[in-house]
Amino acid sequence: MVKSGTIILNTAARLLMPLQLLFSVFLLLRGHDEPGGGFIAGLVAAGAFTLYLFAFGVSATKEVLRMLDPRDLIGMGLLLGMISVVPAWFVGDPFLTAQWWTIPGIGFKASTPLIFDIGVYLAVLGSVLTMVMTLMEVDKDEP
Amino acid sequence: MQLAVLSGFVVAGFAPLFHRWFGDRASFVLAAYPAALALWFLSQLPAVMAGETLVFAMQWVPSLGMSLTFVIDGLSLLFALLVTGIGSLVLVYAGGYLKGHPDLMRFHLAILAFMVSMLGLVLADSLFTLFVFWELTSITSYLLIGFNHNDLEARKSARQGLFVTVAGGLALMAGLTMLGVAGESWSLRELNAMGDVLREHSLYTALLVCVLIGAFTKSAQFPFHFWLPNAMAAPTPVSAYLHSATMVKAGIYLLARLQPSLGGTEMWTVTLSVVGALTMFTGAFLAIRHTNIKKLLAYSTIMALGTLTMLLGIGTEGAMIAFVTFLLAHALYKGSLFMVAGVLDHETGTKDVTAMGGLRHTMPLTAAVACIAALSLAGVPPLFGFIGKELMFESVLEVSAWRWLIMLLAFSATALTIVVAAIVALRPFFGQRRETPRVAHEAPTSMLIGPAVLAILSLLFGLVPVLAGSGLLAAAASAVAGTSVEVKLSLWHGVNLPLLMSLASLALGYLLFKRWDRIRARLACLDPLLSRGPEAGYDALMDGVVVISEWQTRVLQNGYMRNYIMVMIVTLIALVGNSLLLRHAPQFHIALDVQFHEAVVVGIMVMAALFATIARSRLGAVVSVGIMGFSIALIFILFSAPDLAITQLLVETLTVILLVLVLFRLPRFSSLSTPLERVRDVVVAGSLGTLITLLVLTSWSIDQFVPISDYMIANSATLAHGRNIVNVILVDYRALDTLGEIFVLALAAIGVFAMLKLRAPEKPKNSAPAKENADG
Numbered sequence: 001m002v003k004s005g006t007i008i009l010n011t012a013a014r015l016l017m018p019l020q021l022l023f024s025v026f027l028l029l030r031g032h033d034e035p036g037g038g039f040i041a042g043l044v045a046a047g048a049f050t051l052y053l054f055a056f057g058v059s060a061t062k063e064v065l066r067m068l069d070p071r072d073l074i075g076m077g078l079l080l081g082m083i084s085v086v087p088a089w090f091v092g093d094p095f096l097t098a099q100w101w102t103i104p105g106i107g108f109k110a111s112t113p114l115i116f117d118i119g120v121y122l123a124v125l126g127s128v129l130t131m132v133m134t135l136m137e138v139d140k141d142e143p
Numbered sequence: 144m145q146l147a148v149l150s151g152f153v154v155a156g157f158a159p160l161f162h163r164w165f166g167d168r169a170s171f172v173l174a175a176y177p178a179a180l181a182l183w184f185l186s187q188l189p190a191v192m193a194g195e196t197l198v199f200a201m202q203w204v205p206s207l208g209m210s211l212t213f214v215i216d217g218l219s220l221l222f223a224l225l226v227t228g229i230g231s232l233v234l235v236y237a238g239g240y241l242k243g244h245p246d247l248m249r250f251h252l253a254i255l256a257f258m259v260s261m262l263g264l265v266l267a268d269s270l271f272t273l274f275v276f277w278e279l280t281s282i283t284s285y286l287l288i289g290f291n292h293n294d295l296e297a298r299k300s301a302r303q304g305l306f307v308t309v310a311g312g313l314a315l316m317a318g319l320t321m322l323g324v325a326g327e328s329w330s331l332r333e334l335n336a337m338g339d340v341l342r343e344h345s346l347y348t349a350l351l352v353c354v355l356i357g358a359f360t361k362s363a364q365f366p367f368h369f370w371l372p373n374a375m376a377a378p379t380p381v382s383a384y385l386h387s388a389t390m391v392k393a394g395i396y397l398l399a400r401l402q403p404s405l406g407g408t409e410m411w412t413v414t415l416s417v418v419g420a421l422t423m424f425t426g427a428f429l430a431i432r433h434t435n436i437k438k439l440l441a442y443s444t445i446m447a448l449g450t451l452t453m454l455l456g457i458g459t460e461g462a463m464i465a466f467v468t469f470l471l472a473h474a475l476y477k478g479s480l481f482m483v484a485g486v487l488d489h490e491t492g493t494k495d496v497t498a499m500g501g502l503r504h505t506m507p508l509t510a511a512v513a514c515i516a517a518l519s520l521a522g523v524p525p526l527f528g529f530i531g532k533e534l535m536f537e538s539v540l541e542v543s544a545w546r547w548l549i550m551l552l553a554f555s556a557t558a559l560t561i562v563v564a565a566i567v568a569l570r571p572f573f574g575q576r577r578e579t580p581r582v583a584h585e586a587p588t589s590m591l592i593g594p595a596v597l598a599i600l601s602l603l604f605g606l607v608p609v610l611a612g613s614g615l616l617a618a619a620a621s622a623v624a625g626t627s628v629e630v631k632l633s634l635w636h637g638v639n640l641p642l643l644m645s646l647a648s649l650a651l652g653y654l655l656f657k658r659w660d661r662i663r664a665r666l667a668c669l670d671p672l673l674s675r676g677p678e679a680g681y682d683a684l685m686d687g688v689v690v691i692s693e694w695q696t697r698v699l700q701n702g703y704m705r706n707y708i709m710v711m712i713v714t715l716i717a718l719v720g721n722s723l724l725l726r727h728a729p730q731f732h733i734a735l736d737v738q739f740h741e742a743v744v745v746g747i748m749v750m751a752a753l754f755a756t757i758a759r760s761r762l763g764a765v766v767s768v769g770i771m772g773f774s775i776a777l778i779f780i781l782f783s784a785p786d787l788a789i790t791q792l793l794v795e796t797l798t799v800i801l802l803v804l805v806l807f808r809l810p811r812f813s814s815l816s817t818p819l820e821r822v823r824d825v826v827v828a829g830s831l832g833t834l835i836t837l838l839v840l841t842s843w844s845i846d847q848f849v850p851i852s853d854y855m856i857a858n859s860a861t862l863a864h865g866r867n868i869v870n871v872i873l874v875d876y877r878a879l880d881t882l883g884e885i886f887v888l889a890l891a892a893i894g895v896f897a898m899l900k901l902r903a904p905e906k907p908k909n910s911a912p913a914k915e916n917a918d919g
Binding site: 029030032033034035036037038039040043046047050065070071074077078081082084085093095096098100109111113117118119120123124126127130131134135137138139140 | 801871886891
């Protein structure tokens with residue numbers, strides 16, 4: 001259960017994971033206008049890591065994540081969600097009113113919904129990964 | 144001004160830092176904050192004396208009509224001065240009393256937070272703000288009573304105080320809400336101007352009862368008086384500050400504040416004066432049963448609180464003057480006496496007055512302070528307490544309803560209070576020298592300043608009553624009465640009935656004190672009766688709560704997933720089914736217009752669902768449920784909802800993965816349910832399915848409301864700069880919902896992690912004690 005060890009899955013996972021992660025960021029950024037968004041993107045990214053988990057096991061995936069514990073991702077996501085609330089206070093708008101800024105030069109539209117969406121993305125990714133990795137690790141612990 | 148007061152919370156937060164800088168002297172540094180506030184309040188005195196009401200308007204949540212407006216009139220100013228003045232003295236005192244205590248900074252944090260809450264309470268104009276600060280005082284009081292958190296008794300007392308005051312707080316919330324609805328205003332100033340409307344309002348009785356419960360629990364009125372003596376488990380500075388001078392007077396303050404708007408009716412007069420008189424007597428009577436000096440003082444505080452309530456109930460102009468005078472006198476002498484009690488405890492190591500004696504030789508200053516304060520408590524001229532007592536007797540003679548009962552109770556309570564005063568002042572300091580657990584020394588200066596200042600004020604106001612009377616007390620009495628009141632205090636009123644009553648109570652009190660030891664022994668036979676008092680009722684209630692929660696945990700929270708699901712589904716069927724079938728007759732018209740490929744998808748779904756119910760292996764069931772999910776995604780695609788379809792696909796995939804991971808951990812598949820249970824399950828599941836189908840069909844055919852989606856579609860690009868409505872709803876229109884959802888998701892993940900990873904080891908490898916949180 002810890003890892004599959006089949007060549008096909010291993011190769012596919014190694015190739016697919018970066019693509020999936022890229023795709024998830026793509027989904028996240030286009031989400032406001034086209035199908036996509038933080039929730040879906042978070043799920044896709046979680047799917048990418050889950051595939052890698054099945055192929056190479058928990059410890060290998062932890063190495064990919066480096067210092068980042070999935071639970072930290074949850075915290076970062078919630079924090080970003082809360083931070084996106086703040087700018088409205090300074091403008092004097094009601095709680096959670098969206099604020100939009102255009103970054104000069106590149107014409108990129110930054111906004112509190114985007115920050116919020118990134119928060120959702122990280123929270124979803126962190127939550128799903130925490131659950132999956134916990135379940136798999138417990139399997140490993142047992143004889 | 145709001146900032147000056149509320150910055151106290153910040154100061155409280157920085158208390159630990161002050162400790163790092165100043166060590167044990169932090170108390171004296173922190174005392175500067177309330178002292179500065181007290182000076183500022185004093186500087187407002189001339190304006191308030193001129194009859195002005197100072198308003199410091201500030202908005203808080205304007206959309207809900209909540210303001211943070213602070214108002215200073217005579218009553219607020221009197222209380223604010225007590226809170227800040229005694230607050231600074233208590234902080235200095237605590238610096239000596241708790242010197243070297245490892246948790247001193249926690250104490251400072253809590254007591255400063257309490258002080259700010261209490262200030263907010265007495266200054267607030269909005270009912271909302273008042274209530275918020277009211278609850279904050281309850282919570283900080285809880286923290287302070289339970290300060291010695293290693294002591295089981297202290298924890299129990301803290302809980303008791305919290306439960307009683309917070310239960311009253313709930314009643315108060317209902318009462319204040321009704322008050323706001325009845326008066327159509329949340330501002331106390333406006334409410335006080337429309338007393339006639341409120342007293343005639345149909346909600347008057349209900350709101351008065353609720354407000355009174357709140358005030359009575361907070362101010363320890365009979366039959367809720369029992370928590371106050373138990374609260375003496377707190378360190379003595381806390382008792383001196385919260386449980387005699389300030390917090391317990393919050394209920395009294397509220398009643399006085401509402402006197403112009405709610406007072407004057409027969410219900411108000413009779414309830415307050417009778418409950419007050421009963422509390423007076425109960426407190427004074429229970430006091431003399433005790434030898435613990437703090438309990439003695441606590442019960443005599445109950446007596447004083449009863450007196451104040453009674454005076455508010457009597458409600459005449461004279462009673463209002465008596466009310467403010469007694470209030471000030473009591474705060475001065477009781478604060479002082481509590482601090483003296485702390486000095487005695489600190490220096491001798493015992494709280495039992497019968498174990499002390501002859502201490503005036505070693506502690507002359509403390510003895511002098513104690514005597515002045517106790518004389519004021521006993522109401523002996525020329526101290527301020529005497530004036531308060533005279534005025535109280537005068538008011539009692541004006542009572543019309545229940546006159547003799549109230550007079551009798553007031554008179555005997557006064558006599559018994561004199562006994563208490565004599566015990567506290569004479570027993571420890573005079574008579575035979577006795578050995579105490581610790582060898583007594585004179586207290587350090589920091590512990591003498593507080594009681595001495597308060598005792599000297601008692602003496603000063605008694606000798607020159609015009610100092611207190613003409614200015615502050617007149618303004619306060621006017622605020623309570625709602626009209627302008629002249630206050631002329633004097634020591635000598637001529638020979639009249641109140642003076643005779645005073646003399647008689649002094650004589651009776653002296654006689655009782657001489658026989659105190661014998662009386663106490665005699666009263667011991669009442670113990671079985673008293674142990675069935677209101678406190679037993681409280682204990683029974685708490686036990687009942689435990690029994691009920693055990694029962695409902697056994698029945699409802701038994702840990703079987705199937706039971707939880709069953710309960711939820713049956714509740715859903717009952718509630719939704721009730722309103723669907725009985726309230727709205729289900730009416731729908733089905734227009735079947737199904738394409739062939741749609742019918743195929745639906746057919747697959749039905750088959751998968753059927754297979755899931757009869758599958759003989761878990762994997763089979765999981766797979767068929769997965770097929771259901773993917774088919775739903777297919778339907779979303781057919782009806783062009785790409786976002787939903789993607790989400791459904793992803794969630795379905797992850798669900799299957801999670802289920803597969805869990806499957807390996809389950810015991811072997813077997814059939815445990817009886818045929819009867821299976822029938823039951825079929826009925827429940829079938830009903831839910833039918834209900835949901837009906838619900839969907841009904842909601843499809845009824846359009847009572849204009850769908851909100853039109854608005855969202857029309858405005859998503861212009862207002863929210865996004866064309867994907869689903870995402871705009873998630874992150875903009877309904878961002879608060881999403882924020883809540885990600886928190887739920889995070890909690891679920893942490894829950895999974897905690898359950899699987901942080902389990903206690905089932906088989907400890909050695910016999911080392913693994914119970915760390917047994918007392919959590």
